[in-house]
Amino acid sequence: MTSGSEQSARHRRTINRKRAVLSGLAALTMTGAAVFVGTSMSSASAAASWPTPNGSEPVTKTIPVSGVKDGGMKRYYGSGDLAGDGQEEGQDPIFKLADGATLKNVVIGKPGADGIxxxxxxxxxxxxxxxxxxxxxxxxxxxxATYTVSGGGARKASDKVFQHNGGGKLVVSKFAAQDFKTLYRSCGNCSTQYKRTSIFNTIEVTAPGSRLVGINQNYGDSAALRSITIIGDSSKKIVPCQKYIGNNTGKEPQTAGKDADGTHCNYKTSDITYK
Structure with missing residues (x-):
């Protein structure tokens, strides 16, 4: 039988542990660190476990999203005017998000049109x-603008996964890409150009692929790569960070080197693991 004093001591220890956890969470929030509760993906490797869609829905006209839309893991695919799945410029997207909108738990199938x-x-x-x-x-x-991509993945991208035409900052974490050409491209020849910032943390890519990020050195772009895993590229042909000389005339941009420099391409050798 447990004495009253022992029960009181245990009760105090339990309360203290709860207070410590709550204090820790509060500290993370105060410092701006991300807190993931109940997430199904704890690493890029977990992100590579492709989900089984919960039903399918054809989309004949772009779906506008404001506020929060939870797709419940349904597959949405283009139909009718949105049935394109090639590289023709000017295609309409499956979803168009208003400023501040959130889209979650969605699978975009084939045809994918211009995605999101x-x-x-x-x-x-x-x-x-x-x-x-x-x-x-x-x-x-x-x-x-700040764009956040958390979790998910993309495959069979014969050109780009993420296209950054506007300004602002893109943050991508816990994301997987398979069979792609370019994971991210800061627009090299848009009529209006910006200084663009991108951060990639805990990313898993599987060859074949050509480059992780492409940025415009002359417009002051920067890309940070952290905890990157590259699979099936023992010869290291995938370029981590390609620099370009961008323009606003529509011409094809010229390349400008591909080495980490601490200013435009921010990563260390230890940030990239090959498997």
Missing amino acids: HCSGSCTLQNVWWEDVGEDAATFKGGNS
Whole structure:
């Protein structure tokens, strides 16, 4: 039998442990660190476990999203005017997100059209592209926009996964890409150019692929690569960070080197693991 004093001591220890946990969470929030509770993906490797869609829905006209849309892991695919899945420029997207919108738990199937457009700041959470059309997602906000991609993955991207045409900052974490050409491209020849920032953390890519990120050195772009895993590229042909000299005339941009420099291409050898 436990004495009253022992029960009181245990009760005090339990309360102290709860207070410590709550204090720790509060500290993370105060410092701006991300807190993931109940997430199904704890690493890029987990992100590579492609989900089974919960039903399918054809989309004949772009779906506008404002606020939060939870797709419940349904597959959405283009039909009718949205049945394109090639690289033709100017295709309409499956989803168009208003400034501040969130799209989560969605699978975009084939045909994928031009995937997702973000008009301003947006959040894409646990979004999967089974067969990328023109691009998976295009970011079009202004200089103050922040785009967040958390979880999910994309495969069969014969050109780009993420296209950054507007300004602002893109943050991608716990994301997987398979069979792609370019994971991220800061627009090299848009008529209006910006200084663009991108951060990639805990990313798993599987060859074949050509480059992780492409940025415009002359416009002050920067890309940070952290905890990157590259699978099936023992010869290291996938370029981590390609620099370009961008323009606003529509011409094909020239390359400008591909080495880490601490200013435009920010990563260390230890940030990239080959398997």
